[in-house]
């Protein structure tokens with residue numbers, strides 16, 4: 001006997017910028033029996049997943065596969081692969097995740113230049129292009145959809161400017177992939193990292209990414225001691241000897257070699273037909289990712305993007321009808337996260353707790369300068385539905401009334417219903 005009861009997570013409506021509700025078909029896929037990682041039945045699933053990821057990222061790139069770990073692992077793997085120590089990297093920052101890119105680039109020894117935009121806005125592409133011409137970086141690292149501020153950075157002009165100057169552009173599309181168009185090839189993005197637990201509605205635990213030939217050339221020709229260091233199957237002993245030899249003539253502070261786990265040159269060998277053994281693939285996660293991407297493609301990317309626009313629009317209209325103010329520049333709003341100002345005199349955390357405890361609905365708080373100032377309400381993936389939007393508006397209204405806020409009762413849900421009727425008429 002154990003005093004622990006059987007696992008029974010409470011049912012929730014998750015309206016945050018991730019992790020969001022997983023599609024039940026994804027959860028079912030993850031419960032299927034195990035396959036060995038080199039079983040041809042499993043490697044066939046890996047190959048199909050790569051093919052489907054190319055469609056998802058809108059790319060003809062040879063490489064499109066997941067890194068095992070949450071989205072941050074993909075960002076770190078991409079930056080580690082593409083930054084030479086001492087190289088100049090430009091990071092335009094317009095929210096929390098820009099700071100993350102900055103931090104990672106510093107860890108890998110880049111000379112980082114940042115430009116910062118006031119939170120709640122994005123960069124005019126021209127500002128970024130001017131900074132590129134001033135800094136002359138080897139790499140630009142930029143967030144596409146900033147979930148901390150609910151803003152969407154246009155990338156096309158920046159992509160073209162980077163390409164014409166021979167600068168590699170690395171994009172964090174964690175929050176946008178599967179919910180908002182991400183055009184890897186058309187926008188000339190060199191490396192793009194997506195996320196699972198946001199608009200794809202797969203549990204957290206993988207970071208699908210893609211990169212082109214220019215990025216691959218750079219990651220294969222990395223700094224001196226890593227050059228030639230490829231761990232062949234079962235070749236850890238040989239790799240250890242190579243590292244030791246390479247380090248012998250170096251000062252201790254020069255001896256750092258980057259992550260083994262996140263080494264894209266080894267990971268791509270594992271995803272290549274050679275299947276050089278690296279770590280054990282997260283087999284059940286791969287089932288989930290494959291099903292999540294399959295469902296996205298089955299829905300159709302254009303239809304899926306339209307669904308996210310529709311429900312994000314209905315939510316925003318309902319929030320405004322309640323008398324609440326949306327935070328941030330309107331034209332560049334990220335359709336999958338509504339940032340809402342917490343009304344004066346209202347305890348944001350108490351309202352969130354009431355929503356969770358009484359209605360089983362989770363909305364998010366915020367970070368840094370926005371903490372206590374805004375709530376963030378996501379409409380992502382499987383959570384992005386009419387039912388969830390209407391329930392959330394009704395519940396938030398009730399919670400705010402309960403906390404003594406005077407508001408035009410009933411307007412929010414009616415406005416959202418009206419929004420849906422009008423959208424159907426188009």
Ligand SMILES: *Cc1c(COP(=O)(O)O)cnc(C)c1O
Nearest residue numbers: 070071072097145147172174175
């Ligand atoms: C959620 C998020 C991340 C981090 O993802 P993890 O899965 O938590 O590692 C990075 N960038 C953006 C824009 C995000 O929204």
